[in-house]
Amino acid sequence: MTTEAGPLSAEQTTAVLSAAVRAPSVHNSQPWRFHVTASGIELRADPARRLPIADPDDRELRIACGAALFNLRLALLREGVEPSVTLLPNGPTGALAIVRYAGDAHLSPADAVLYAAITRRRTNRKPFEDQSVDTEARHDLVRAAELGHARLEVMSDPEDRAAMRRMLLAAHAQQLADPAWAAEFAEWVGRSQAARDGVRLASSGPQPEPQDAWVFRDFALGQGAARTPGKDFETEPMIAVLATYVDDAYAQLQAGEALQRVLLTATSLGLAASFLSQLIEVDQAREDLRELLGDAVHPQVVLRIGYGSPVAAAPRRPIEEVLDVD
Numbered sequence: 001m002t003t004e005a006g007p008l009s010a011e012q013t014t015a016v017l018s019a020a021v022r023a024p025s026v027h028n029s030q031p032w033r034f035h036v037t038a039s040g041i042e043l044r045a046d047p048a049r050r051l052p053i054a055d056p057d058d059r060e061l062r063i064a065c066g067a068a069l070f071n072l073r074l075a076l077l078r079e080g081v082e083p084s085v086t087l088l089p090n091g092p093t094g095a096l097a098i099v100r101y102a103g104d105a106h107l108s109p110a111d112a113v114l115y116a117a118i119t120r121r122r123t124n125r126k127p128f129e130d131q132s133v134d135t136e137a138r139h140d141l142v143r144a145a146e147l148g149h150a151r152l153e154v155m156s157d158p159e160d161r162a163a164m165r166r167m168l169l170a171a172h173a174q175q176l177a178d179p180a181w182a183a184e185f186a187e188w189v190g191r192s193q194a195a196r197d198g199v200r201l202a203s204s205g206p207q208p209e210p211q212d213a214w215v216f217r218d219f220a221l222g223q224g225a226a227r228t229p230g231k232d233f234e235t236e237p238m239i240a241v242l243a244t245y246v247d248d249a250y251a252q253l254q255a256g257e258a259l260q261r262v263l264l265t266a267t268s269l270g271l272a273a274s275f276l277s278q279l280i281e282v283d284q285a286r287e288d289l290r291e292l293l294g295d296a297v298h299p300q301v302v303l304r305i306g307y308g309s310p311v312a313a314a315p316r317r318p319i320e321e322v323l324d325v326d
Ligand SMILES: Cc1cc2nc3c(=O)[nH]c(=O)nc-3n(C[C@H](O)[C@H](O)[C@H](O)COP(=O)(O)O)c2cc1C
Pocket: 022, 023, 024, 025, 026, 027, 028, 029, 060, 063, 064, 067, 121, 122, 123, 124, 125, 198, 199, 217, 274, 275, 276, 277, 278, 301, 313, 314
């Protein structure tokens, strides 16, 4: 049970934190904690939920926490409370951000649309329809990233896409060849329906096949259902790179906020998304991708976006497990 804190009733605190934890996180590791006081909510990293092999510098951890922070902002506005946010990525207590209650507020119509998408958004690892994302929707996604002080590079040049596929293949092979990476991955994926974190078998998507142009990870660890012959992925998915202008802990938190704005915008437009993070996690791939983008920005997240079929929501731990109260 949460308790009353500042302007929020116990029910409101629960509602706000429930929205925050719906954010995506690598392998559904949910690497966050929330310290609730009478004056605000401190967002902290949970060091026990780091991925030391896949994410040794905590880049993806900060991105996930940034995404949770964006949901938290929307949820506070929805409860009529203005959030005043200070990012503190190098805070002494592991604090990543402090969100202070700063008076009354209301949810704008645009934010109401994003708020409504929080529970509908999910990572969709299934094939998407062979239909390209229309120009207006692409524009809205690019604008969403800009509003989050980031850039969304939609990869449309065929040569760049071919180069990216080669980098992805090499990065994927490098991770698979590392026994420590494979052991860490296996700890978090292929989970049963009872799991409250990690990736459930049911969410793993189709078993990867050699003909797949864009390499996905095998979240079912070889135990997934065999693919129906001919049931391939869409031929030309929309691939987009979310990038920032600098690359430090602060920028990575901001990238997480921008990512969530992009994903919620996509959801509100009826679009689905999945990730290709081998390109970010493997240093060489990230550097090559940066060069491909012209060296001016730092890639943080690689997304596949399109029109998908429904998938089940991934689980979350109960709020009590992520809550610290004074
Ligand atoms: C920074 C980041 C990187 C991710 N990378 C991948 C990835 O490479 N492949 C993938 O299938 N999912 C990836 N995910 C998605 C998570 O696995 C997903 O968010 C988590 O399982 C919870 O599911 P949900 O997004 O449906 O709520 C990533 C998420 C984040 C925040």
